[in-house]
Amino acid sequence: MSAEDRVASTTQETRRVRVHRFKRDDGPAHVDEHEVPVGARTTVLEALRWIQLHEDATLALRHSCFHASCGTCGVRVNGRERLACVTPLADVGGGTVTVEPIANLPVLNDLVVDMTSFVERFPEAHAIVRDSEFLPQADVPVDLGAFERFEDCIECGLCLSACPVSATDDSYVGPAALAFAQRMLEEDPGTVDRDALLDWADQDTAAWRCHAAFECTEACPSNVRPAQRIMALRKDLRRRRRDQGRAIPEVGSEDPT
Amino acid sequence: MSERRTEDQTPSGVEEILRVRSAEGPVERKSPGPTAWFDVRRRGTGHFAFSLNRITGLGLVFYLYLHLAVLSQLLGGEAAWNGFLETATTPLFLGLDVLLVFGLLAHGLNGLRVALIGSGFVPNRQKALFYTLMTFGAILLIYSAIHVFTAEG
Amino acid sequence: MQAPAQDPRAPTGEPNRSRTWRWTALTGVALLLLVTIHMVAHHFVVEAVGGLRTYQHVLDYIANPVIFVIESIFLVVITIHAMLGLRSVLFDFGLSDRHKQLVSKGLVGLGVVTVAYGFVLIGVLASRA
Amino acid sequence: MRRSSPHVLIIGGGGTGGALAHDLALRGMQVTLVERGEFTSGTTGRHHGLLHSGARYAVNDKESAVECIEENTLLRHIAPGSFEENDGLFVAITDEDMAYLPAFLAGCEETGIRTQVLQPDEALRLEPMLNPELKVAVRVPDATMDAMRMPLRFFATAKANGAVLLNYVDVTDLERGGGVVTGARVRDVVTGRESTIGADLVVNATGPWSEQVAHMAGVDVPIRPSPGVMLAVRGRLCNMVVNRLHASGDGDIVVPQRALSVVGTSSWVVEDPDDLGVPQDHVQRMIDEGSMLVPAVREAPFRSAWSAARPLIGSKDDADSGRELSRTFKTIDHAVDDGLEGFVTITGGKGTTLRGMAEVCADVVGRKLGVDEPCRTRETVLLPHTAVFAA
Numbered sequence A: 001m002s003a004e005d006r007v008a009s010t011t012q013e014t015r016r017v018r019v020h021r022f023k024r025d026d027g028p029a030h031v032d033e034h035e036v037p038v039g040a041r042t043t044v045l046e047a048l049r050w051i052q053l054h055e056d057a058t059l060a061l062r063h064s065c066f067h068a069s070c071g072t073c074g075v076r077v078n079g080r081e082r083l084a085c086v087t088p089l090a091d092v093g094g095g096t097v098t099v100e101p102i103a104n105l106p107v108l109n110d111l112v113v114d115m116t117s118f119v120e121r122f123p124e125a126h127a128i129v130r131d132s133e134f135l136p137q138a139d140v141p142v143d144l145g146a147f148e149r150f151e152d153c154i155e156c157g158l159c160l161s162a163c164p165v166s167a168t169d170d171s172y173v174g175p176a177a178l179a180f181a182q183r184m185l186e187e188d189p190g191t192v193d194r195d196a197l198l199d200w201a202d203q204d205t206a207a208w209r210c211h212a213a214f215e216c217t218e219a220c221p222s223n224v225r226p227a228q229r230i231m232a233l234r235k236d237l238r239r240r241r242r243d244q245g246r247a248i249p250e251v252g253s254e255d256p257t
Numbered sequence B: 001m002s003e004r005r006t007e008d009q010t011p012s013g014v015e016e017i018l019r020v021r022s023a024e025g026p027v028e029r030k031s032p033g034p035t036a037w038f039d040v041r042r043r044g045t046g047h048f049a050f051s052l053n054r055i056t057g058l059g060l061v062f063y064l065y066l067h068l069a070v071l072s073q074l075l076g077g078e079a080a081w082n083g084f085l086e087t088a089t090t091p092l093f094l095g096l097d098v099l100l101v102f103g104l105l106a107h108g109l110n111g112l113r114v115a116l117i118g119s120g121f122v123p124n125r126q127k128a129l130f131y132t133l134m135t136f137g138a139i140l141l142i143y144s145a146i147h148v149f150t151a152e153g
Numbered sequence C: 001m002q003a004p005a006q007d008p009r010a011p012t013g014e015p016n017r018s019r020t021w022r023w024t025a026l027t028g029v030a031l032l033l034l035v036t037i038h039m040v041a042h043h044f045v046v047e048a049v050g051g052l053r054t055y056q057h058v059l060d061y062i063a064n065p066v067i068f069v070i071e072s073i074f075l076v077v078i079t080i081h082a083m084l085g086l087r088s089v090l091f092d093f094g095l096s097d098r099h100k101q102l103v104s105k106g107l108v109g110l111g112v113v114t115v116a117y118g119f120v121l122i123g124v125l126a127s128r129a
Numbered sequence D: 001m002r003r004s005s006p007h008v009l010i011i012g013g014g015g016t017g018g019a020l021a022h023d024l025a026l027r028g029m030q031v032t033l034v035e036r037g038e039f040t041s042g043t044t045g046r047h048h049g050l051l052h053s054g055a056r057y058a059v060n061d062k063e064s065a066v067e068c069i070e071e072n073t074l075l076r077h078i079a080p081g082s083f084e085e086n087d088g089l090f091v092a093i094t095d096e097d098m099a100y101l102p103a104f105l106a107g108c109e110e111t112g113i114r115t116q117v118l119q120p121d122e123a124l125r126l127e128p129m130l131n132p133e134l135k136v137a138v139r140v141p142d143a144t145m146d147a148m149r150m151p152l153r154f155f156a157t158a159k160a161n162g163a164v165l166l167n168y169v170d171v172t173d174l175e176r177g178g179g180v181v182t183g184a185r186v187r188d189v190v191t192g193r194e195s196t197i198g199a200d201l202v203v204n205a206t207g208p209w210s211e212q213v214a215h216m217a218g219v220d221v222p223i224r225p226s227p228g229v230m231l232a233v234r235g236r237l238c239n240m241v242v243n244r245l246h247a248s249g250d251g252d253i254v255v256p257q258r259a260l261s262v263v264g265t266s267s268w269v270v271e272d273p274d275d276l277g278v279p280q281d282h283v284q285r286m287i288d289e290g291s292m293l294v295p296a297v298r299e300a301p302f303r304s305a306w307s308a309a310r311p312l313i314g315s316k317d318d319a320d321s322g323r324e325l326s327r328t329f330k331t332i333d334h335a336v337d338d339g340l341e342g343f344v345t346i347t348g349g350k351g352t353t354l355r356g357m358a359e360v361c362a363d364v365v366g367r368k369l370g371v372d373e374p375c376r377t378r379e380t381v382l383l384p385h386t387a388v389f390a391a
Helices: A003-008 A044-054 A116-118 A160-163 A164-168 A176-188 A194-201 A215-219 A226-243 B006-023 B034-038 B043-074 B079-087 B091-118 B125-148 C015-042 C057-063 C065-091 C098-129 D015-026 D064-076 D094-113 D120-126 D149-160 D207-216 D278-295 D334-338 D351-369 D385-389
Strands: A013-021 A030-038 A074-077 A081-084 A097-101 A107-109 A129-131 A148-150 D007-011 D030-035 D087-090 D116-118 D136-140 D143-145 D162-168 D169-176 D179-188 D192-197 D201-202 D223-236 D241-244 D254-255 D260-264 D303-313 D329-333 D343-348
Touching: A013 A044, A030 A044, A044 A097, A074 A160, A081 A160, A116 D385, A129 D207, A148 D254, A160 A164, A160 A176, A160 A215, A164 B034, A164 B043, A176 A194, A176 A215, A176 A226, A194 A226, A215 A226, A215 B043, A226 B091, B006 D162, B006 D179, B006 D192, B034 B043, B043 B079, B043 B091, B043 B125, B043 C065, B043 C098, B079 C057, B091 B125, B091 C015, B091 D179, C015 C065, C057 C065, C057 C098, C065 C098, D007 D015, D007 D179, D015 D030, D015 D343, D015 D351, D030 D149, D030 D169, D064 D094, D064 D143, D064 D351, D087 D094, D087 D120, D094 D136, D116 D120, D120 D136, D143 D254, D149 D162, D149 D351, D149 D385, D169 D192, D169 D207, D179 D201, D201 D207, D201 D351, D207 D223, D207 D303, D207 D343, D223 D278, D241 D278, D254 D278, D260 D278, D303 D343, D329 D334, D334 D343, D343 D351
Parallel strands: A013 A097, D007 D030, D007 D201, D030 D162, D087 D241, D201 D343
Antiparallel strands: A013 A030, A074 A081, A074 A097, A129 A148, D087 D136, D116 D136, D169 D179, D179 D192, D223 D260, D223 D303, D241 D254, D254 D260, D329 D343
């Protein structure tokens, strides 16, 4: 839908929004319900902000950019991973809407998760700028080198939340970190220690723990396609092994003993 | 600077907040583990496939040992074995046989998908592959069920 | 052959998953074939309700050298696959590195016992034919 | 026992507060920063991400223009890897735009902003999606920043240097006694508990909320929350920042950002910076004006439309549009203006000038607290944004 079509639609009604609440001093988590006035293009984030402003100022949530560029407002809407800022209530079916924090990370407060352990999964401080692959017909000025742009991954954690292996096994580094590693290998800015990165990925808590559910790719709001990148990473790992002339080891050497 | 209040007041408020926040206990965290397999709020095909693989896998390991235990009857000679055969051909046990075939097909065919995709074949068509293999499995399951219940000596 | 530099982030004492993943996949694909053979041979070619064999049928069957070899391979492959799968499931419980090692060792032991038991079973039956 | 250094409490976790925390921490002061929500959730994170060359202000607001080009150069140096360094174009579409060109070039010359005049065919070679009707384009050193991650690098570095940064801590009141602000009453949103944070000096760095916080201390600040609407469409329609070559107006910029293009921005004035709304006519204006620069804006799939409140300096009596209010910043020592000790307000400005604002404010803070340390933020390279999450 173009922006103009969005502007044209402005019906007004209300939606029942159920919000996950958790405060440390208030005991276990519970759900609050609110009746929120919505227009045709009211987003989940706007609904949550309305609740903050008009009904409960103690509701805590993360948000920053409001246009799917910062990745802070990731939540689960009716059980599916979404960026609240670009998810119109009209797009998540009719009836009651349930908003929960993303899964597989500690919940600090209401809808706020602690991103520390998400960031710690990444192999190293990572570049956020890369060459732009858009507008290939553009004639880049000599003094610029190449047009560049920000990485697609906005570190929202939705892929980690959607991953069934991460839901089960906390030691798995998860899709975002592996997708990042693959991008660094694919578009090496010349600063990458490739062997160290491949060693990092070649672990039973990394590339080989993925079970090809592809839920990360489904969840990603930024078209990073982490699952495909994990598969590409495995290809890199196999190629390295082949290049190093390693034969498939004996069964006996397989076992961890 | 005589009214500087740093030492007596500053830390109190800040440190109290920091202390409470860094306390281990009251952070809500669904403990990870196999309960996630049964999380019905996760409705994705991929999650279903993963859970199915885990559950059928465990079921098949259980069956493997059940099977080996049952086969020990063979060591007891003809009478022991033929006695077992009578129980094993009751409709209940035949139904369990069909369940076994279901487990083998679900685990085997989804495992084939994971192996094919995980080793670089068909990287972008995982859903189509899943549905194709599951459809194939369903046909085989129906055929097997009919066979198990109708094959007469 | 030069070993790659040790990555400080890599946990120590861990087997390399790329091998276990590979072996799970390889044995899994082999099992597709072996299970099919096993199921068809036992349940779909025998003309009886449920396709089960009588005692004598079983003895004759296992005495066939080709069957004996196939069943032996089946036994080993399915045990490896089952132990690797169990290991993966048990690791889902978020074990410490030490417990992971214990689990791995325990499963090697269980696998050896399972295969040994299977061979005793096959051997005894084949000898009775 | 060594007497500990003075403690400064910064209210507001936007770009200004973060940069100030960084500056004060480098000067060896004890710093606590409180933010009622997530860092950069108020205005900072919502802006379109333009790293101003200053050319936008080169004609009407030369002070801002000079600030911008200085900070533009500095930030690239201290926050490498945080910008899409693709420059920007000022594009003339109408004869009226062309009439603005001489003044624009003169203003840039005067304020030290490097320019390169491009004929339409040259500009279209650079940016094929530009309006083919363009008459001329001027290349300037604009860039795109990640509106959250670039400021977070100041937070990250401040934290590494010992500043205590507390998000989800809401200031409910300011503690006063004998004409001195002595700290703040706060409510920890995480627990719901209330407590008091004492400080030798409290800095109000709450941008468009400055007025509300100043009222807690019983003083007034000449700030007007002036929101603007922005529109993001899918597709990276250009690689360079595309500006309209005319006096500042609505919908006059297209900022590429990741695989999106952000069109900004309108301007009006509100009382409550929390209750903005997204007026439909403003969104329509973004589409209409944005497609004057890059026609594909009209057809591109919608991604988001939102509002962000700027803190513009002016008085209640100024014009309603907010455009005429100054874009530069102001540090107010309330001891001078209102006879209230221990309270400083830093406000105004823009994302590009966050470091410079912090430097000026930190000079004032240092003078008031007797800390004679020079500013070191010009040469201190910032940590990556992820370090803000480090335990």
